[in-house]
Amino acid sequence: MNLLHNGLVAQLPPTDQGLLLRRCEPVELKAGEILSAPGAASGHVYFLLSGTSVALVVRNGGGSGLAVGLAGREGAVGLQFALGLGAGHFTLLVQSSGAAFRADGAVLQRLSDRRLGMLRTFAGYLWVFSQEVAELAAAAQVQDIQARLARWILLSQVRTHQTELQLTHAHLADMLGVRRAGVTLAARNLKDRGLVDYRRGRIQILNLEGLATVAHAQQGAQGDLLDDNELV
Structure with missing residues (x-):
């Protein structure tokens, strides 16, 4: 290290x-x-x-x-x-x-x-x-669960530089402050759109650009996630 x-x-x-x-x-x-x-x-x-x-x-x-x-x-x-x-x-x-x-x-x-x-x-x-x-x-005030889930997955990718993330639906529900059933439905929608795949507590990002589009929905110009270069 x-x-x-x-x-x-x-x-x-x-x-x-x-x-x-x-x-x-x-x-x-x-x-x-x-x-x-x-x-x-x-x-x-x-x-x-x-x-x-x-x-x-x-x-x-x-x-x-x-x-x-x-x-x-x-x-x-x-x-x-x-x-x-x-x-x-x-x-x-x-x-x-x-x-x-x-x-x-x-x-x-x-x-x-x-x-x-x-x-x-x-x-x-x-x-x-x-x-x-x-x-x-x-975002928690103006976005729906799907957009917020996409945002958190995208932010997790930015912070870890990994496209395969160990994130369970239970953990994601805790992070978003919503019911697990809501996360499961939102994740299924993202999967159906070809943006992610998931199984056994792992989420694989398939389309970063598409995920970012969903993450920024309903928030307009203020929806840009901070990247590492902005934080250092």
Whole structure:
């Protein structure tokens, strides 16, 4: 594993990269693992590597959730702890298993307090990521399940750079905050249109352009998904 393969770390000057590396440890993340729960006052920062993705989920009192962001190798999750902030209302849930580098948030805060360029890089990433949060929240209000499902599948492909994704209908329903039956029907429609294929918890993307057309439906010009280049 190489920390420099993370897009956010790659932006830092070599001196800052070295300082960060000495404070990180390599870890393997498993799908379904919770990295941070709401209300946590402290925690770790995870710099994700290729194939790994972590969802930012908001849950209500009954346990129902809505994913409002997805991070991959372009960035990191848990950066709020490096800024001296708590977890807030968010749950960090691993969607795709893979490798990452982990650093203690308090340790990273002390480091970034001394390295203004590092702090600005982290803050800039969080600002751009917040635009994705706003975009997904808006989509949940105006798009139907099929468009939102296409959007999440497409975003998952962008973050992992994989066209075959390990995503069950139950997980997708949890991410979209809808019933599993609704996801099953929407997935069947996407399959019938030749955009995806699925079986046994795996979704194979067959037509990225067609999937993007469905994902942007009902949202007009504001429907462009953020890609890795916009986040780094």
